[in-house]
Amino acid sequence: MCGEPITYSAGISFEERPLEDKNMTPQYGKTLLTHFFWGTTFACLMLGCIAEAQQLDPTTVPTFVDPLPRVCGLIQTPNCIMLATTAIANNIDRYDVAARQFQQQILPASAGFGKTTVWGFGPNTTGTAVCGEGSPTVMTDCFHSPAASIKANYHREVRVNWINDLLCHTWDTGCTPGAFIQYPSTVAIDTGAHWANPPQVCDHGRGTDCTGRGGPYNGPVPLIVHVHGASSASESDGIPEAWNLPTSRNPAIAQLLTAGYKAFGSDYCQINDVTGTRAANCPNAYNDDGAALFSYPNTQFGSTLFFHDHTLGVTLQNVYMGLVGFYVLGGADPNDTTHDLPSDCGTCISSASVTGGLPGGDYEIPLAIQEKIFTTDGSFFVLGPDGVGNIKVVNGKSWPYLQVEPRKYRFRLVDGGASGNLQLILSGGLKFTQIGADGGFLPHPVLLNNITIAPGERADVIVDFSPLKSCSGTVCNVILTDGAANGTARRVLQFRVTKPLAGLDTSVVPPDLPHRPDLTNTATRTRPLSLFESGLGTCDTGCATPSPHPWDFPVTEVVNSGDTEIWEIYDYADNHPIHLHEVDFEVLNRSKIATPNVLIPPSPGELGFKDTVVAKVGQITRIKVQFLDSDGNARSGLFAWHCHVIPHEDDEMMRPLCVVPSGQGTANAENFCAP
Ligand SMILES: [Cu+2]
Known part of the structure; x- marks a missing residue:
């Protein structure tokens, strides 16, 4: 109740989040998400704020x-x-x-x-x-x-x-x-x-x-x-x-x-x-x-x-x-x-x-x-x-x-x-x-x-x-x-x-x-990844079993600098603009998750290099990325990739990206990318 002492709620835990919310429109979270990841006490607090500070x-x-x-x-x-x-x-x-x-x-x-x-x-x-x-x-x-x-x-x-x-x-x-x-x-x-x-x-x-x-x-x-x-x-x-x-x-x-x-x-x-x-x-x-x-x-x-x-x-x-x-x-x-x-x-x-x-x-x-x-x-x-x-x-x-x-x-x-x-x-x-x-x-x-x-x-x-x-x-x-x-x-x-x-x-x-010239080299790895209502994750068995991971779950996106990868981003709910730090990438195509071989070409504005791409609900968005800058400089260390809907990234729709030097095994990434 609004009359009770003000307490904040962390909302439901990450693991409890549903994979899909049918009430959401595919509009980058333009619908109020209060029922979803903000506790009702906080919403009540916000209503209290509205009462105190009148909206213009x-x-x-x-x-x-x-x-x-x-x-x-x-x-x-x-x-x-x-x-x-x-x-x-x-x-x-x-x-x-x-x-x-x-x-x-x-x-x-x-x-x-x-x-x-x-x-x-x-x-x-x-x-x-x-x-x-x-x-x-x-x-x-x-x-x-x-x-x-x-x-x-x-x-x-x-x-x-x-x-x-x-x-x-x-x-x-x-x-x-x-x-x-x-x-x-x-x-x-x-x-x-x-x-x-x-x-x-x-x-x-x-x-x-x-x-x-x-x-x-x-x-x-x-x-x-x-x-x-x-x-x-x-x-x-x-x-x-x-x-x-x-x-x-x-x-x-x-x-x-x-x-x-x-x-x-x-x-x-x-x-x-x-x-x-x-x-x-x-x-x-x-x-x-x-x-x-x-x-x-x-x-x-x-x-x-x-x-x-x-x-x-x-x-x-x-x-x-x-x-x-x-x-x-x-x-x-x-x-x-x-x-x-x-x-x-x-x-x-x-x-x-x-x-x-x-x-x-x-x-x-x-x-x-x-x-x-x-x-x-x-x-x-x-x-x-x-x-x-x-x-x-x-x-x-x-x-x-x-x-x-x-x-x-x-x-x-x-x-x-x-x-x-x-x-x-x-x-x-x-x-x-x-x-x-x-x-x-x-x-x-x-x-x-x-x-x-x-x-x-x-x-x-x-x-x-x-x-x-x-x-x-x-x-x-x-x-x-x-x-x-x-x-x-x-x-x-x-x-x-x-x-x-x-x-x-x-x-x-x-x-x-x-x-910048197109990336002509062959990708060394195709990496399926998954997006949810408000979370990023990995895919096992070709994304038959996608798993959401919070921000501080051990790093899963470990890449070697200089390597070229194709990221297949499976989006299970809502549209999300996905941003990779450090690198630019090419948008290859999209397809519906149900028909992965029916390719949808990139839009005209996606024909140049990008650092943010809109992953669309129900689709696989494919990007090709080489972990070098356009001059060929390799930089390793800890970076991030995340949804650029800011409330989503604040709600942990963000994951570490660990770039390890070329030739170095990726097994020790957690230590390499530690502060
Ligand atoms: Cu998002």
Whole structure:
């Protein structure tokens, strides 16, 4: 009963979960899962939250009144935000990126809405100026959710010191300087789940990264940043148990450590800044500074990557609060046509612009599309376990608009949502020309009426607004709609083709695009795997007897680096976007489980390399993966593969992936991939 003392429930145990729930629609868990893996007491708690913090009626929020916040692509212009390096030496671009709490105007101020408290990334300098806000408007050295982009180049190392600075600073209002930031009551975590658990309060024994005993959590926020799509060494991957708290030099944090909290997770690691290689003594390489130094070699094809929190069991809350950002990887230089294509920014002044390249500069626009629910005071509100929202937030603004010229634009689309796919459609008969997916360009552009991407997936598209060059009135307004959403969440973004052409559109979309060559070698192993309502598992006897395994069940996906495998993913319930860390793969085909020899070819957007693939209910999804990056670099160690529906991965729909060096037997994997 809601009137009883608040207790959290861990829900039914993993083994008790049914393999199928006939009530579920194949929609990435868009149906409420409360009956399934959240105890009723917790649901009651959530209802209590609804009573206390009134949900904002989305129909009271006007649409298309604020301009889209512009995050830079490969060429920085005065109109977009890009993170600045803190040092450039030895061909390494160094960044010091802090995660902090700040207030961002997401809902329209003109309609009387206040700012929303968010967590996001920015420079590790004094103050938390918000990008695109202030007078004059701040566009550099600023914080934002999603973050200003990190720009990377092929074969040039990016080194990031990710700092968990979720502390209250002297310049903050609404908190006590020196205190640590806590989860808001409307974005509460489930401490009865298997989670990071800094207080080490486990249902058996003590330790971090264990199943908790439930109850409220008033401690600091654990954070680990994963760059989605990056191929890096294990210690820089951002695996779920590699989190750390804010610096223990903060007295409030130090006090908690004395009381039994742990400052970092079981798999914490980082690199040695001098050698650039794995720090000795991981996980005890933590040095009290609340940070982790990671290295990204960028030995892969140009594409749109993005970074986000990946902390065990609380990723939904951390990402919902805003801990995401763009990482845009280009070629070795502006003229590299092997690993990427040049960008043409038209009349902008940039030495990086190449006439005849893809639309660049102000014509190259990353778009992170998310769904949120707000309270009437403008706070974020996580509804139940699925994280579905009723207001589309694009680049950190609710239902924004973008003024465009009647010419070609490049949009780097990221489904940054918690669950539910996006089925993007343009009004006015405009179409998308998709040129790339997760891991770089497709072999050839494909013309599509709609783009469907699931959480974690990206699509690189060209939209040509030139057919509207003589438009007038509302005809100039092109609406981007999400056909997979319900109600108010269907609207996404409005393009206004109202800007005069600044100059001739000299950008070109070539018919043949540079891309990673197909994997031609024969797979050494075909590995059947199984997916359930909210769990991953293995298959015995060709998946006649699939077994779900929780996150900490001994590693079963042990591969030799350099080996090529075919993974056959048998999906027994619901659709799930499956993401492999560290590697890109090819989507071979799908078939119904009942008719495994009747092959369904990949969709046009799946013809390039991918790092996330939608496994469909009742089907086998086949991917071919070589455990090397596209330059042939082998990296061994512990990684992860998981469903990218965030409530699913938080609920252990995630498994370790252990890559052991070529030639080394796989028998000792558990030790090899131990922290
Ligand atoms: Cu899933």
